Amino acid sequence: MARAVSVRRRTIATAAAWLIGFLIFFPILWTIITSFKTELEAFSTPPKFLFFEWTTENYGIVQERSNYLRFVSNSLILSIGSTLVALLFAIPAAWAMAFAPAKRTKDLLMWMLSTKMMPPVGALIPVYLIFRDMGLLDSRGGLIAVLFLMNLPIIVWMLYTYFKEIPGEILEAARMDGASLWKELVYVLAPMAVPGIASTLLLNVILAWNEAFWTLNLTTSAAAPLTAFIASYSSPEGLFWAKLSAASTMAIAPILVLGWFAQKQLVRGLTFGAVK
Amino acid sequence: MATQQTRLLGKLAVAPSVIVLFLWMIVPLALTIYFSLLRYNLLDPGNESFVGFFNYEYFLSDPAFFAAIGNSLKLVFAVLAISIVGGTLLALLLDQAIVGRNIVRLMVIAPFFIMPTVSALVWKNMFMHPVSGLFAWLMKSVGLEPIDWFAQYPLTAVIIMVAWQWLPFATLILLTAIQSLDEEQKEAAEMDGTPPISYFYYIVLPHLARPITVVILIETIFLLNVFAEIYVTGSGGPAGNLPYLVYFQGLLNFDVGGASAGGIVAVVLANIVAFFLIRMIGRNLEG
Amino acid sequence: MGTIVLKDVQKRFGDVTIIPNANLAIENGEFVVFVGPSGCGKSTLLRLIAGLEDVSAGEIIIDGSNAAQLPPAKRGLSMVFQSYALYPHMSVRNNIAFGLKMAGQPKAEIDAKVAKAAQVLNLADYLDRKPRQLSGGQRQRVAIGRAIVRQPKAFLFDEPLSNLDAALRVNMRIEIMQLHKSLGATMIYVTHDQVEAMTMADRIVVLNKGNIEQVGSPLELYNRPDSLFVAGFIGSPKMNFLTGEAATKHQAHTIGVRPEHIALSDRAGEWEGTIALAEHLGADTFLHIDAGRHGRLTVRAAGEYHLGPGSKIWLTPEKGRIHRFDDKGRAIR
Numbered sequence: 001m002a003r004a005v006s007v008r009r010r011t012i013a014t015a016a017a018w019l020i021g022f023l024i025f026f027p028i029l030w031t032i033i034t035s036f037k038t039e040l041e042a043f044s045t046p047p048k049f050l051f052f053e054w055t056t057e058n059y060g061i062v063q064e065r066s067n068y069l070r071f072v073s074n075s076l077i078l079s080i081g082s083t084l085v086a087l088l089f090a091i092p093a094a095w096a097m098a099f100a101p102a103k104r105t106k107d108l109l110m111w112m113l114s115t116k117m118m119p120p121v122g123a124l125i126p127v128y129l130i131f132r133d134m135g136l137l138d139s140r141g142g143l144i145a146v147l148f149l150m151n152l153p154i155i156v157w158m159l160y161t162y163f164k165e166i167p168g169e170i171l172e173a174a175r176m177d178g179a180s181l182w183k184e185l186v187y188v189l190a191p192m193a194v195p196g197i198a199s200t201l202l203l204n205v206i207l208a209w210n211e212a213f214w215t216l217n218l219t220t221s222a223a224a225p226l227t228a229f230i231a232s233y234s235s236p237e238g239l240f241w242a243k244l245s246a247a248s249t250m251a252i253a254p255i256l257v258l259g260w261f262a263q264k265q266l267v268r269g270l271t272f273g274a275v276k
Numbered sequence: 277m278a279t280q281q282t283r284l285l286g287k288l289a290v291a292p293s294v295i296v297l298f299l300w301m302i303v304p305l306a307l308t309i310y311f312s313l314l315r316y317n318l319l320d321p322g323n324e325s326f327v328g329f330f331n332y333e334y335f336l337s338d339p340a341f342f343a344a345i346g347n348s349l350k351l352v353f354a355v356l357a358i359s360i361v362g363g364t365l366l367a368l369l370l371d372q373a374i375v376g377r378n379i380v381r382l383m384v385i386a387p388f389f390i391m392p393t394v395s396a397l398v399w400k401n402m403f404m405h406p407v408s409g410l411f412a413w414l415m416k417s418v419g420l421e422p423i424d425w426f427a428q429y430p431l432t433a434v435i436i437m438v439a440w441q442w443l444p445f446a447t448l449i450l451l452t453a454i455q456s457l458d459e460e461q462k463e464a465a466e467m468d469g470t471p472p473i474s475y476f477y478y479i480v481l482p483h484l485a486r487p488i489t490v491v492i493l494i495e496t497i498f499l500l501n502v503f504a505e506i507y508v509t510g511s512g513g514p515a516g517n518l519p520y521l522v523y524f525q526g527l528l529n530f531d532v533g534g535a536s537a538g539g540i541v542a543v544v545l546a547n548i549v550a551f552f553l554i555r556m557i558g559r560n561l562e563g
Numbered sequence: 564m565g566t567i568v569l570k571d572v573q574k575r576f577g578d579v580t581i582i583p584n585a586n587l588a589i590e591n592g593e594f595v596v597f598v599g600p601s602g603c604g605k606s607t608l609l610r611l612i613a614g615l616e617d618v619s620a621g622e623i624i625i626d627g628s629n630a631a632q633l634p635p636a637k638r639g640l641s642m643v644f645q646s647y648a649l650y651p652h653m654s655v656r657n658n659i660a661f662g663l664k665m666a667g668q669p670k671a672e673i674d675a676k677v678a679k680a681a682q683v684l685n686l687a688d689y690l691d692r693k694p695r696q697l698s699g700g701q702r703q704r705v706a707i708g709r710a711i712v713r714q715p716k717a718f719l720f721d722e723p724l725s726n727l728d729a730a731l732r733v734n735m736r737i738e739i740m741q742l743h744k745s746l747g748a749t750m751i752y753v754t755h756d757q758v759e760a761m762t763m764a765d766r767i768v769v770l771n772k773g774n775i776e777q778v779g780s781p782l783e784l785y786n787r788p789d790s791l792f793v794a795g796f797i798g799s800p801k802m803n804f805l806t807g808e809a810a811t812k813h814q815a816h817t818i819g820v821r822p823e824h825i826a827l828s829d830r831a832g833e834w835e836g837t838i839a840l841a842e843h844l845g846a847d848t849f850l851h852i853d854a855g856r857h858g859r860l861t862v863r864a865a866g867e868y869h870l871g872p873g874s875k876i877w878l879t880p881e882k883g884r885i886h887r888f889d890d891k892g893r894a895i896r
Binding site for chain 1: 282283285286287289290292293294296297300301303304305307308311366369370372373374375376377379380381382383384385386387388389390391392393394395397398399401402403408410413417440443444445448449452453486487490491494497500501503504507508509510518519522523526527532535536538539540542543545546547549550553554
């Protein structure tokens with residue numbers, strides 16, 4: 001039950017929270033503000049916070065210079081593609097683990113989790129060489145495969161925890177009602193699990209979008225997503241702050257919005273259901 | 277519990293995921309182990325030869341290797357300390373009756389969604405630049421000498437930007453955990469007249485023990501694998517951290533054998549952590 | 564028709580035996596209740612009949628043919644689950660119609676059957692609502708509606724009333740009994756509540772640790788329990804058990820007397836004791852009496868009893884109402 005909290009305590013807590021929240025958020029805010037400055041003003045000392053000539057020219061320049069749209073579409077294709085492929089594998093697996101568990105199901109779940117612990121550097125060299133020999137370097141297909149495998153354990157786990165919350169009796173009722181397994185999945189389980197499947201999709205798109213080990217190491221240009229696009233600003237263009245800011249803003253904005261929607265699922269997905 | 281027919285379908289449904297993950301785990305690992313025992317340079321193809329543990333010896337005698345491991349571990353510990361302590365305090369603060377809590381929470385969680393390459397470049401240039409960065413301006417305006425972060429304290433600089441990304445994660449998880457603290461338990465403590473400090477120590481902290489452990493272990497896994505921040509800022513040279521050293525040795529120096537040996541060391545390191553993580557999450561599964 | 568015969572049915576999960584060996588014949592139109600404490604295997608037995616679990620051995624004969632290997636949908640049974648198991652994303656109408664749709668019946672026929680079931684169950688005004696917009700009792704009715712439209716050979720109920728509050732439970736009990744009467748269909752009903760069993764059943768099957776302890780009409784079980792277990796399980800408050808001297812006097816290892824079969828006196832009687840506690844229910848008073856070496860006994864007195872805690876009291880069991888058991892807990896007749 002909500003109760004009255006003393007006004008003083010509430011004021012202090014609110015002020016402190018807003019201050020800290022603002023400080024943490026500031027680098028992002030600063031990037032967005034800087035993206036609307038001219039290069040000259042971006043460098044000015046003392047820095048200009050709000051009172052400067054706002055301009056959107058940087059966004060145009062960034063797109064012109066390096067074809068932002070190609071990187072964005074690569075990011076979209078890689079993150080959504082790898083997540084969809086993973087869902088295709090994970091939905092049946094999670095259904096089986098949640099509703100038709102065998103003796104080994106728990107071990108299997110733990111084992112899937114353990115594959116996630118493999119540090120990517122342990123696999124970098126052979127994967128790089130295999131990709132080179134198969135002509136998969138800098139290809140979207142190859143990268144989708146890697147990102148799919150990276151995130152498959154998390155996706156299975158998340159779906160499993162969501163499916164677990166659906167009472168098995170409802171699926172049994174469908175079986176009593178004469179539904180085949182396929183109809184049981186399509187008419188009963190899937191509609192009930194829509195929120196869970198949607199949040200799994202959301203979180204994994206975010207993870208794949210920001211993945212910066214494989215995307216940096218296995219792409220050069222054709223399949224390069226936004227992570228690589230930004231990395232190309234490390235030098236010497238990094239000195240053009242306004243353009244760097246514009247590029248950064250364009251790279252983070254979509255996922256920041258998605259991420260804010262996915263907060264709750266994030267906790268659950270990244271802790272493998274240990275914290276809800 | 278289910279019928280045999282359902283169980284059979286279940287096995288068929290699980291099989292594809294298990295097979296691809298098994299291949300993904302075992303093939304690269306086996307190859308990495310194999311390469312680590314070879315003299316194998318991409319600039320000198322066709323001249324691979326078996327050299328036993330030479331690559332490991334070479335690595336172990338290379339000061340950069342120990343520097344890289346040291347940096348990896350320092351990075352992990354520092355970021356963990358910052359995010360756990362800061363995250364707990366921040367979560368407690370956000371659990372208070374705050375006006376506009378949802379907006380504050382959005383601001384706090386935001387850095388976690390920032391692409392590592394973006395975060396690295398923004399911090400390096402716009403904040404830590406020794407002449408025109410915001411930090412330099414702040415220090416000059418209070419009369420201090422600006423710090424050249426990436427020249428003087430490259431590791432600290434990386435720690436700051438990585439902690440900025442992971443503090444929100446810890447906060448979010450611990451806040452979720454605090455909010456799941458049973459309302460009746462809170463009220464019972466209040467009826468007992470528990471003072472805030474004891475309340476935190478005897479009620480909140482034990483309740484947070486499990487989520488804190490989860491945060492520690494998960495962050496460790498990710499922090500051991502930090503790569504983009506070091507790749508983009510170039511801080512610390514080849515010895516930035518272990519993943520970067522492996523990349524450097526393999527894809528920049530073309531020394532496949534040596535890089536593979538480094539990769540195996542990283543695998544062993546991660547497995548030590550994973551051992552504890554898996555056990556703990558497994559125990560939670562029982563509940 | 565709806566006869567169900569279990570022949571040497573066994574169920575094991577791995578090394579754990581849940582049902583060692585069950586034999587039972589259920590007549591067409593009968594209302595049979597499986598009752599027993601939790602973990603006695605009553606739900607498992609029901610799920611075996613439904614086909615939601617495989618039998619480890621034995622036959623389940625429905626209407627004369629062995630159905631033990633058939634999937635649930637092919638057995639022609641319907642089931643009402645403890646949690647109701649309504650499809651949360653479907654309207655009441657679609658919940659009831661789902662089974663008929665799966666069977667591929669024509670739409671007009673489905674609509675007619677749903678309308679009829681809704682009318683019987685007073686659900687006509689709620690057909691377009693979602694289950695979450697209904698009260699517990701209404702959800703229960705939807706679950707029943709889903710079961711009756713398929714015109715099954717038999718209905719299976721798995722503790723269907725345990726999620727309802729006490730008052731509603733009594734109402735639903737009566738509704739289910741009326742439904743049984745009007746449909747004349749075979750019903751198997753699982754419960755742990757012996758009051759439900761006694762009031763609803765034509766025949767009760769008492770289960771204990773996976774074994775069928777006794778099968779009989781409610782009054783048979785009440786009057787002639789075959790074992791200590793049945794004697795203790797059926798009847799409320801529980802039967803009093805006495806061992807030692809009081810039992811040997813009747814040539815038994817243990818004797819049992821129901822609380823309602825003990826006469827009270829403030830002057831003389833067979834056993835002597837002190838009232839420890841009196842529970843006043845209005846119509847009755849339950850007296851808990853410390854009877855020395857006979858232990859604590861419960862006695863039911865009609866109306867209000869004039870003596871209270873601390874009073875001395877004498878007890879006398881009614882002749883012919885004393886149940887005798889041997890050292891294995893079996894009734895001596």
